[in-house]
Every structure is written in C-alpha cells, then in structure tokens.
Amino acid sequence: MKNKIAITISAVCLTGILFVFGLGILVTRNNNYEQAENNAINYTDTFSELYDGDPGIVSAASGDYRVTVIDATGKVIADSEYGDVSGMENHLNREEIIAAAENKPVTARRKSETTGRDTIYYAVKKETANSYVFIRTAVNVASVNAYVIKTVPLMLGIAGFAVFCGACCSVFFASRLVKPLSELKDGLKGIKEGYYFGITTVSTDKEVNEIVAEINSVGETLDETLKELTAERGNLNSIINTISDGIVLLKEGNVQLINEAAKKLFGCTDGVIGKNAVALTDNEKIADAVSDFSEECEFECELNGRIVRCSVKRVENGALLAVFTDVTAERNSRQIRSEFFSNAGHELKTPLTTIIGFNDIIRQNDKKGALTKYTTQISSSANRMVSLVNDMLKLSELENTVPENVKSVDVAAVAGTVRDDLRVLSDAKNVDVRIEGETHVNATESHVYELLKNLIENSIKYGNENGFVNVRLSEDADGATIEVEDNGIGIEEKYQSRIFERFYRVEESRSRATGGTGLGLAIVKHIVLLYGGDINVKSKLGIGTTITVKFPL
Numbered sequence: 001m002k003n004k005i006a007i008t009i010s011a012v013c014l015t016g017i018l019f020v021f022g023l024g025i026l027v028t029r030n031n032n033y034e035q036a037e038n039n040a041i042n043y044t045d046t047f048s049e050l051y052d053g054d055p056g057i058v059s060a061a062s063g064d065y066r067v068t069v070i071d072a073t074g075k076v077i078a079d080s081e082y083g084d085v086s087g088m089e090n091h092l093n094r095e096e097i098i099a100a101a102e103n104k105p106v107t108a109r110r111k112s113e114t115t116g117r118d119t120i121y122y123a124v125k126k127e128t129a130n131s132y133v134f135i136r137t138a139v140n141v142a143s144v145n146a147y148v149i150k151t152v153p154l155m156l157g158i159a160g161f162a163v164f165c166g167a168c169c170s171v172f173f174a175s176r177l178v179k180p181l182s183e184l185k186d187g188l189k190g191i192k193e194g195y196y197f198g199i200t201t202v203s204t205d206k207e208v209n210e211i212v213a214e215i216n217s218v219g220e221t222l223d224e225t226l227k228e229l230t231a232e233r234g235n236l237n238s239i240i241n242t243i244s245d246g247i248v249l250l251k252e253g254n255v256q257l258i259n260e261a262a263k264k265l266f267g268c269t270d271g272v273i274g275k276n277a278v279a280l281t282d283n284e285k286i287a288d289a290v291s292d293f294s295e296e297c298e299f300e301c302e303l304n305g306r307i308v309r310c311s312v313k314r315v316e317n318g319a320l321l322a323v324f325t326d327v328t329a330e331r332n333s334r335q336i337r338s339e340f341f342s343n344a345g346h347e348l349k350t351p352l353t354t355i356i357g358f359n360d361i362i363r364q365n366d367k368k369g370a371l372t373k374y375t376t377q378i379s380s381s382a383n384r385m386v387s388l389v390n391d392m393l394k395l396s397e398l399e400n401t402v403p404e405n406v407k408s409v410d411v412a413a414v415a416g417t418v419r420d421d422l423r424v425l426s427d428a429k430n431v432d433v434r435i436e437g438e439t440h441v442n443a444t445e446s447h448v449y450e451l452l453k454n455l456i457e458n459s460i461k462y463g464n465e466n467g468f469v470n471v472r473l474s475e476d477a478d479g480a481t482i483e484v485e486d487n488g489i490g491i492e493e494k495y496q497s498r499i500f501e502r503f504y505r506v507e508e509s510r511s512r513a514t515g516g517t518g519l520g521l522a523i524v525k526h527i528v529l530l531y532g533g534d535i536n537v538k539s540k541l542g543i544g545t546t547i548t549v550k551f552p553l
Contacts, residue, residue, distance in 0.1 A: 033120070036139045037107045040065070040122040044137040048126050051135055070097065070123075070134040077133065079114075088114060091134075096123040100134050112138065246308075246324035249315075253277055253291050256319065265324055267304060286310060290320055300327065307331050348385070356382045403530060409448045411482060412438040415471050418452045422460060429465045437473035439480040441551040443531050451527045454520040455484040455547055462545075463488035479533075479552040487544040491537070499537065524549075 043065050051057060051069070055078035061067040069077040074092025076085040091097050095108040100123040112119045123136035240247055246262030248255060255272050258280075263269060272279045277290045285301045289312045298311045309325045359382065363375040412435060419426070419433045426433050433456060441448060452471070459469040463486040472483040491499060499521050524547075528535045532552055539545035 033141075036120055036141075037122070040107060040120055040137045040139045041105075043067075044122050044124050044135055047137065048124050048135045051126055051133070053128055064139070066119075066138040066140075068136045068138070070136060072131045072133065082114070091136075094121070094123075096121040096136060097134055099123070100125045100136075109141070117141070244326075246326075248280065248322045248324070249319055250277055250290055250322065251317070251319040255280065262324060265303065265306070265308065265326065286322075290322055352382055352385050403444050403447070405444050406442055407445070408440045409443055409445050410438070410440055411448060411452075411473050411480070414445065414448050415452050415456075415473070418449060418456055421453070422457055425457065426460050426469075429460060429463065429467070431460050431463055431465070432468045433460070433471070434468065435471045435473070439473040439475040439482070441480045441531070442553075443551070447527045447530070451524050451549070452482070452484075454524050455482075455549075458520055459484055459486035459488065459545070462486070475553070477553075479550050482549040482551075483546060485544065485546040490541040490543050490545055491539040492541050493539075 043062075044067075047057070047061070047067055055069050058067045058069060058078045058080040061080035065080070067080045068091075069079075070091045071077050074090040074097065076088040076091060079085050079088070082088070095110075096106060099106045099108075103125060105122065105124050108121045110119065110121070111117065118141035120139040120141060121136060123134045126133050126135050240257075240259040241261075243259060244261055246265045247257070247259045248262050249257035253276055255275055255277065258268075258270070258272060266272075266280045268280060278287055281287070281303065283301060283303055285299065286303070289297055289299070289310060296311075296313050298309065300307060300309050302308070303324075306326050307328045309327050311323045311325075313321050313323075315321045356379065359375050359378045362371060363379075366372060366375065415435045419435065422433070456469055456471065463469060467487045470483075470485040472481075472485070474481045525535055528549055528551075534550045535547065537545065537547050
C-alpha cells in the first residue's frame with residue numbers, strides 16, 4: 001500500500017511537472033513569436049525611413065530578415081534574398097500588403113510561396129515622388145523555434161530536479177499515511193463481510209481521525225441495520241412458508257424467491273432460485289404469463305394433475321409476483337354440487353308430476369268441496385317445488401354450459417316479450433312496466449330472456465301496488481347497459497352484497513308469499529358472468545331498487 005501511495009503521489013507530481021514543462025515551452029514559444037513580430041515591425045519601420053527610392057538598399061538587410069520592395073501594382077521590385085525577382089508572383093493580394101494599402105498594417109503568419117518556409121510578415125506603405133511602394137519584412141519561423149529548442153535542456157534539468165524532490169516527498173508522506181489507511185482498509189473489509197469491529201487508529205492527522213470516527217459511526221449503524229434485516233427476513237420467510245398458496249417472485253424471468261407451497265406444487269427445490277422460470281414447469285400458459293407479462297392477469301390451468309388458479313402482478317423494481325392457488329377441491333366440490341342439483345332435479349320432477357296429477361284427480365272427485373283446502377295447499381306447494389326444481393336445473397345448466405347460438409339479440413324486443421308474458425302478474429298489482437331505449441348484446445336469446453324475466457318479475461313481485469318498473473336500455477363504447485328500476489320495498493345496505501347468493505332471501509316470509517325460490521338473482525348473475533359482464537345493485541329501503549347489468553360489445 002505504501003508503494004502504491006508513493007507511486008500515486010509521484011505520478012501526480014510528475015503530471016504537474018510535465019504540465020508546467022509543456023506550459024513553459026508554450027509560453028516561451030509565444031513570447032518568442034511576439035518578439036519576432038515586434039522585431040519585424042521595427043525593422044520594417046527602419047527600412048521605410050531609410051528607403052530613398054533606390055531598390056538596391058535591400059542588399060543591406062540583416063541575414064535574419066528578408067526585406068522585399070513591392071510597387072503599387074503588387075510587382076516585386078527588389079528582394080534581399082533573390083537578385084532576380086522577375087519570376088515572382090504579384091503580391092497585391094497578400095494579407096500584409098492589403099492591410100498596408102489601407103494604412104492599417106498587421107503581422108501575418110503563413111508559408112512563403114517563394115521559399116516554402118513558415119514565415120512572419122509585416123509591411124508598410126511608403127510614399128515616393130510619383131507614387132508609393134510597400135516595404136515588407138519577413139522573419140523565418142524556424143529561427144524562432146530554434147531559440148525555443150535551445151531552452152529545452154535547461155527546462156529539462158529543472159523538471160528532473162522537481163521530479164526527484166516530488167519522489168522524496170511522496171515516500172515521506174506515504175510512510176505517514178500507510179499505517180492508518182491500512183487499518184481503515186481492514187475495518188471497511190470487516191463491514192463489507194458482515195462483521196464489525198471498532199477501528200482504533202490514532203493519527204496525528206486531524207482529518208484522518210475524523211474519517212475514522214465517521215467510519216466507526218457508519219459501521220455501527222450498518223451492523224444494527226444488518227441484524228434487523230436478518231431478523232425481518234427470517235420472519236418474512238416464516239410467514240411466506242406458512243401460506244398455503246404457492247408464491248414465486250421473478251425478476252427478468254428468473255426466480256428470486258419461492259415458498260414451500262410452490263415447491264410442493266411444482267415438485268422442485270431451492271435449486272430453482274436464480275434460474276429461468278422454465279426450470280419451474282414446462283406449462284406453456286404459466287411460462288407465457290411470466291415471460292411476456294404486459295399487464296396483470298389471472299387464469300386457471302392444470303398442473304401436475306391439479307387445477308391451479310394463477311395470478312400474476314407487477315411489483316416494485318420491475319419484479320413479478322405469481323401466486324398459485326390449488327382450487328382442485330373447490331372445482332371438485334362445484335362439480336359434485338352441480339351434479340347433485342342436476343340429478344336431484346331430474347329425480348324430483350317425476351314424483352312431483354305424480355303428486356300434482358293425483359291432486360288434480362282428488363280435486364275433481366271432491367264434489368262437496370270437503371278437501372278443497374287440502375288440495376289447494378298441495379297444489380301450491382307442489383307447484384312451488386316444481387319452480388324450485390326448474391330453477392335448480394337452469395342454474396346447473398348455466399354452470400356447465402358453453403354459450404351456443406350466440407347472435408346479436410335485440411334486447412328491447414326480448415324485454416317486450418317478457419312484459420307480455422308477465423302481463424297477468426303486473427296487472428294483478430297494477431304495475432306499469434315501461435321499456436326505454438334500445439341496445440343489442442351478443443348472447444343466446446334464451447339467456448337474455450331468462451335474465452330479463454327474473455329481473456322484471458322480481459321488481460313486480462317486490463314492488464308496490466300501483467307502482468312502476470322501468471327497463472332502460474343504452475349502449476356506449478364500453479358496452480351495452482340494462483337497468484331495471486322499481487319503486488318497491490327496497491333492500492337494506494347490509495343485505496345488498498348477498499342477494500345474488502343461492503337461496504338467499506332478505507325476508508323469508510315475503511319470499512314464500514310471492515312464490516320466490518331464492519335462485520332468480522343467482523341465475524341472473526351466472527348469465528352475466530357467462531358473457532363476461534358485470535352486475536351491481538343500488539337500493540334504498542322503502543324507496544326502491546335499481547339493478548344494472550353491463551355486457552361488453
């Protein structure tokens with residue numbers, strides 16, 4: 001570490017020295033260029049004063065300067081380096097000549113077209129008896145660079161001495177820093193590896209001691225935090241592993257966490273952690289859900305002989321949480337219940353038909369009417385049983401059916417048919433059934449009829465005499481809407497969430513009096529769910545009830 005610090009300090013010093021060295025050369029070069037320009041200006045001014053119209057004066061020019069005399073047309077009259085100037089180009093377009101012609105002389109730097117060398121130029125305008133000429137001085141840039149090169153050995157010597165001093169200083173300071181820094185390194189390594197011990201380094205450097213104090217404070221905080229996180233993680237794992245649903249957390253398609261229930265469901269171990277989701281199962285539906293996830297989804301599928309409901313949701317940091325619920329027992333129970341309803345319904349129909357038949361015979365033979373009270377009661381109860389059986393069979397059929405003969409059904413027309421079929425019931429209570437608006441739904445017509453019949457019949461039965469039932473139909477971009485409103489007895493808010501349950505009655509006595517089976521709204525709900533719709537109820541006790549059904553287009 002000591003060597004590294006020494007090398008670092010030396011490198012910093014060397015970099016600084018090289019920077020200063022380069023800067024010195026640049027400054028020296030610029031100063032020499034500036035001096036060369038000033039010399040060119042002074043030399044030109046001197047020659048301009050001496051010039052008396054004789055071009056031969058250029059032969060007296062110093063060897064470091066090249067003097068050229070140019071007439072007003074740009075033709076070279078004389079040049080101190082060339083005796084024969086007849087072949088030289090016209091100089092009227094030169095930068096320094098243009099500036100001199102405007103009496104605004106400037107220095108110019110470029111490669112000479114005559115000598116091919118980088119040159120500094122300066123020219124002035126000199127009036128003569130008949131016209132004027134230009135006196136121009138040129139300084140070779142190579143002579144400036146040569147002077148700069150002469151200063152390099154001296155600068156190198158200074159730089160070498162500076163490097164030596166820097167190296168000595170770096171070794172000295174490195175030896176003072178290395179010990180406390182080594183202890184700091186060991187302390188930080190301990191924090192990184194999960195264990196903490198206080199750093200006791202005492203340095204003569206105040207800043208180092210302050211750094212040690214801060215690291216000790218951070219170390220204590222991190223140590224306490226790690227202990228808390230470890231405890232919380234243990235508690236979280238215990239909770240997750242006691243949940244009966246399978247839980248899998250995935251990120252970028254790889255398993256990050258899996259609980260015991262999910263391991264049992266998929267028949268895997270902790271070895272799947274860190275691996276792709278395909279290591280869990282080859283079920284395509286599940287693999288697609290966790291790999292091509294674009295929105296929350298929920299579905300059921302078969303997995304290792306079990307029926308599983310899978311729910312996939314996005315959580316923080318782009319991770320996915322997949323929850324797997326084993327619904328095999330629930331589905332089997334539903335199947336058994338459905339079969340029971342179907343079998344029991346069919347079995348009950350025959351004896352009920354027989355009872356009704358024999359009851360009719362008894363009533364016909366009761367000439368004196370002695371048995372009228374009993375036959376009426378038998379007929380009422382038997383018919384109620386038949387209605388109950390029919391509703392049970394309808395519900396069983398809805399649970400185990402796939403919609404057939406689906407077409408665009410005119411709901412207003414079906415509602416009109418239902419109103420006509422229930423005319424006797426509505427007239428008996430003087431209830432006005434009104435149909436407003438129109439809409440169409442894609443469904444089996446018999447299912448639409450059954451839905452409307454149950455809703456309208458309920459509204460009539462539980463409505464007030466001389467009341468009304470409004471059937472409002474509409475549609476928008478979200479789908480078709482059916483609203484059935486009455487001004488009947490209403491439903492208390494605490495009962496509203498249960499009215500779609502089988503055999504549920506808010507008032508048992510009222511339901512029996514109206515001949516209700518308790519299955520009408522359950523049938524309605526199953527029809528709505530069969531077509532992916534939605535149903536809700538709004539009701540106030542003593543004011544009335546509105547049931548709204550929405551079907552997707």
